Amino acid sequence: MAAKVPRKNNGRSRGATTIAQVAAEAGVSPATVSRVMNDRFVGEDKIAERVRETAVRLNYAPSYSARSLALGQTQAVAFVAPDLRNPAFQAILSGLSTTANEDGYRVLIGDSAESVSEEPLLAREIRRRCDALVLCAPRMPDHELVDLASTLHPMVLVNRSAAGAAPALTVDYRTGIESLLKHLYELGHRHIAYVGGPTHSMSDKYRRDGLQSFTAQNADLAVTEVPGGVASEDGFNAVDAVISTKATGVLAFNDLVAIGLLGGLQERNVRVPEEISVAGFDDIPFARYIAPPLTTASVPHEELGVQAWYRLRSLIEGKEPGHDMVFQPRVEIRASTAVRRPD
Amino acid sequence: MAAKVPRKNNGRSRGATTIAQVAAEAGVSPATVSRVMNDRFVGEDKIAERVRETAVRLNYAPSYSARSLALGQTQAVAFVAPDLRNPAFQAILSGLSTTANEDGYRVLIGDSAESVSEEPLLAREIRRRCDALVLCAPRMPDHELVDLASTLHPMVLVNRSAAGAAPALTVDYRTGIESLLKHLYELGHRHIAYVGGPTHSMSDKYRRDGLQSFTAQNADLAVTEVPGGVASEDGFNAVDAVISTKATGVLAFNDLVAIGLLGGLQERNVRVPEEISVAGFDDIPFARYIAPPLTTASVPHEELGVQAWYRLRSLIEGKEPGHDMVFQPRVEIRASTAVRRPD
DNA sequence: GACCTGCAAGAAAGCGCTTTCTCAGAGTCT
């Protein structure tokens, strides 16, 4: 009968050099190798040197999985947003990723696509794979958001707040759109169409609040809402509805929608801004290059991502995350809006 | 003296329910819980039911780290690109991410930013965190690419090939730009400027090859190269150089550069396409909306991402990755190019 | 020289899973 030999490598061979191999080769214990690799070694320099030399010779690199298990942390964070194809979210991601990388953290992405109902599940699932989460969930119902925020710590919210359950980085859409509306008002426009965002999304609600607030103060101003969406095609599809309102100015939910709108208007030979003024929101990088350059409210998306990381990092380190921040959009006046022409 | 009690939980408490707790609570062994959770259980239904019930009651979810270590795989893949702010790469990422998600894989992102030299390190580092890698590295020297490809398996290359060392999904930039050049030629342009991409990038080299090939066949055509880059500002900065070539048509390295160029041209009151025709490359979503709508060569970036996932998946499963694919750009003629006006 | 101190390095436990191995007990066959 065969001698009972301890099963090694669990039957599978994974190939990569392990800490044990380095230890054996260098004639030390795995503990020593670990300490050397993590700069916690306090013994003789010769030993450390030998370990280091052996490690590079054997092409050793510690296993992330093993390390994660032992340490209880993954050195990764997640970013969940409803639509990664939107340049605004990409900018946030870019800011987050770049900054997190500097601290040795990588980011995992989660695109909740269209499905609002799947969002909490996705957030939970992806959160379990890493150490923290940045969540953009404009359409998630408040109670679910609070629920998530209280269970998924550490996490930071972008564009939403959850009653203090998690640090929040928000944008003052309300004031932003109010400024845009004021801009149009000052240009003489008295009838304005608003091509809205997704129904039930908070980012849309804030905008409506802003519009309402300004309208309430100016009796001679009328704002008509037109169903829109988040993407260029939504703007494109809203063109007829916009034209039929006879409004002389249009505010779009975001730049993407505004751009689609511009495309549709042009197709129908409606001149912008001569016949109708159009403004977007976000100031995505292309807003200034389209025809005509788009008046919009600039939001510092990259900065939002950067700040999100700083807060996450504090939270991971068990420190205070710092105060919540509310970013104020800045109106960028470009050529897509102009003084209202007499009819 | 205190009785020697085995140290539990390594001193730290991580809070989450473990498989052992579920097992204890359900009165079974951890092995059984594991089997039930992974649908490998073959025993009595009552037991399975009890385990499942206990698991949801205790809010149990297996630890990804532990699972990764035991299984030797992470259910994640990485995407490394030189600039995640470029819509073209974002589209690839989007296609990759969406498709991978359907198979339960998440994607980790790596932005190699400007630094070509750091790219191999980044790729290696991030690759060790997951099961496979999609690499876009237009500027990496061939030998390094081959080196990487042979050591980082499974991986797939996008926009580059490495002598069969890894599956490659490429775009026929050469033919693409040749078609664009032909388009301008047919419009009567005989002197064309090419605002190039990053020096030493393969994607730029392919384009130059295409230009040269067409130029060689048409003696009455002159193409002047102008240094450019990858971003809109590079195009913007190239404006004076372009104007001074006196070319009547311009081909830009990509849409971003073309858009910047358009912006700069407009600022100097040079009308497009009346005075000069401009074409880009990639057909990013905004290309059709800018002013004037940009003639460009359309590349199916999302599809590239989708195909990248399919190949990665095959590789992960130990299957054949399928044939390499070369995507053919399709010329999209829009308003930024027009017949050359007599001087 | 016995005793204590301090320090360098190893032994081993633990992280939370998966999976092989093992072994009762039930069922089958002659």
Added chain:
DNA sequence: AGACTCTGAGAAAGCGCTTTCTTGCAGGTC
């Protein structure tokens, strides 16, 4: 009834690290 095969479920090893605990040994003190 005894031998034999299944089969269901648990024991335990293993994944590759980190870190606590332990120990051997050199140097210092009285």
